[in-house]
Amino acid sequence: MDRPLKRRGFLGLTGTAAAGAVLLGTGAAPAAAAPLRVPRDPFRLGVASGDPLPDAVVLWTRLAPQPLAPDGGMPARPVPVRWEVALDQRFRKVVRRGVEHALPEEAHTVHVDVRGLRPHHEYYYRFRAGDAVSPAGRTRTAPAPGTAPTVDFAFASCANWEMGYFTAYRHMADERPDVVFHLGDYLYEYAAGVNGDVRTHIGDEMNTLAEYRQRHAQYKTDPDLQLLHATAPFVVTWDDHETDNNYADLSPENTDAGQGNDTTEHFAARRRAAYRAYWEHMPLRRFRKPVDTALPLYRRFEFGATATFSVLDTRQYRTNQPYGDKWQVSGPEQWDPKATILGDEQHAWLERSLGRSRSTWNVLPQQIYFANWDAVAGPDDGGYNDGWDGYRVSRDRVLGYVEERGIDNFVVLTGDVHSNWTNDLRRDFERPETRLVGSEFVTTSITSNGDGTDSHDPGRVYWEENPHLKYYSNRRGYVHCTVSRDQYTADYRVVDYVSRPGAPVRTDKSFVIEAGVPGVQPA
Incomplete structure (x- = not known):
């Protein structure tokens, strides 16, 4: 059995690594200057890893001895940060080490793209700045092409600081998944006191780079989130609240006129700040650093022949919501044919990703409710216009490609709506007799909407108008998935309260999909 992570001293970095060459960071080295004294305890935001490949992973940290200060409590100078990767928690078998420079213009964040690692393997990593040593983190690479191991992962969404404690993150860490997919609303942009009183945001609604950096730092101080980041690599994508509620491309929320977003130019400045702070605080590769208002975030991860994950961005490229x-x-x-939720380039990329997949399972981690969501009795289709219902031609294009090209074992992972749902997917949701082409698992929130209830009934109209609906639950939590060549199992893990810390976790419902047999079945 794996032992729990332990914080230990950082080994000296002199000499050559026993099992790998010294790798230098990509950050520009500063010119020679007077010796720099690093403030005490600069690793208060923890460590993280992400975007695992068969031979690589990104390592992240930020130097911030005063996390909520505008500059994090760091001097306005580059700081060399040493890092190392080992096969063991005691760092006796170091395989990679090097130096990155934490730059003040990047909030003294560090993004190390470590290469030359072994596939589907567990590693430990840590950082050093001056005499200060970071906590140790655990990470794991993706499986090698052609192999077919069982893949164990979790996905989550919607963590509102003011509405509760991030207890669910701690339970996810205890399960030590191979990878965590975070599907958006990693944080919330609202001013202090707007969403709840369990905990309090610092500051007004975010608009500037300094404000977004401060909010990211506040969330990263949470011990449960820090533990999960230090336990498993993350693959992240955003939804709206990382920038502004229900925005679409360069259009802000409809109620934002009083927020200084009354022009495209004003909102572009806000989005530019939000995207910059997001990249700074996430374990993303350096080449994804945003340029102006653009941060390409859709990307593909192959986990051997078991699963291919095509991660979507349904926020940055969409046209404005209907009605x-x-x-x-x-x-x-x-049904406007000019409306799009992905944009033409991302749509074409998704089709290429699905078309070239040789994995058993074709999984779409994304943000917004995918199936038809009709809460209106009678022939009216209703719909969730911030979700795929508002972009029906886009959804039909995706499902049409899956159906016509025979893409097997198609599974959509969704967040956003603060409750658990399970749906069968078909191209025509109004005709339940038509062919099933996939399944959708929707995770509840980590905290948003508070404790929730024990209800498993969303209301009669939902069951009557949505025959593809198989499950609903109103508790907080996440979904834990175990995927093999033959079977996909999804466990809906819930906690009964978030308004105080320490809630135990339980499995509320489990579903199974058999490879080659579309549709979910109770486990």
Whole structure:
């Protein structure tokens, strides 16, 4: 059995690594200067890893001895940060080491793209700045092409600081998954006191780079989130609250006129700041550093022949929502052929990713409710216009490609809606007799909407209008998945309260998909 992570001293970095060459960071080295004294305890935001490949992983940290200060409590100078990767928790078998420079213009964050690692293997890593030593982190590379191991992962969404404690993250860490997919709303942009009183945001609604950096830092101080980041690599994608509620491309939320977002130019400045702070605080590769208002985030991960994950961005490239984003208002605007939730380039990329996959399972980690969500009785289609219902031509294009090209074992992972749902997927949701082409697992929130209830009934109209609906739950938590060549198992893991810390976790419901047999079945 794996032992728990332990914080230990950082071994000296002189000499040559026993099992690997010294790798130098990509950050520009500073010019010679007077010796720099690093403030005490600069690793208060923890460590993280992400975007695992068969031979590589990204390592992240930020130097911030005063996390909520505008500069994190760091001097306005580059700081050399040494890092090392080992096969063991005691760092006796170091395989990679090097130096990156934490730059003040990047909030003294570090993004190390470590290469030359072994596939599907567990590693430990840590950092050193001056005499200060970071906590140790655990990470894991992806399986090698052609291999077919069982893949164990979790996915989560919607962690609102003010609405509760991140207990679910701690339980995810205890399960030590191979990888965690975070599907958006990693944080919330609202001003202090707007969303709840369990805990309090610092500051006003985020608009500037300094404000986004401060909010990211506040969330990263959470011990449960720090533990999960130090336990498993993350693959992240955003939804709206990392920038602004329900924004679409360069269009802000409809109620944002009083937030200084009344022009495209004003909102572009806000989005530019949000995207920059997001990249700085996530374990993303350096080449993804945003340029102006753009941060290409859709990307592909192959986990051997078991699963291919095509991670989507349904926020950055979408056209504005139909009907002013009103809930359960339907009509021809939802079928506008010019409307798009992915943009043409991402749509084409997704089709290439699905078309060239040789994995058993084809999985789409993404943000927004994918299946039809009809809460209006009668022939009216209703719909969730911030989700795929508002972009029905886009959804039909995806499902049409899956159906016509015979893409097997298609599974969509979703967040956003603060409750658990399970759906069968078909191209025509109004005709339940038509062919099933896939399944959707929707995770509840980590904290958003508070404790929730024990209800498993969303209401009669939902069951009657959505025959593809198989499950609903109103508790907080996450979904834990175990995927093999033959079977996909999804466990809905829930906690009964988040308004105070320490809630135990339990499995509320489990579903199974048999490879080659579309549709979910109770486990």
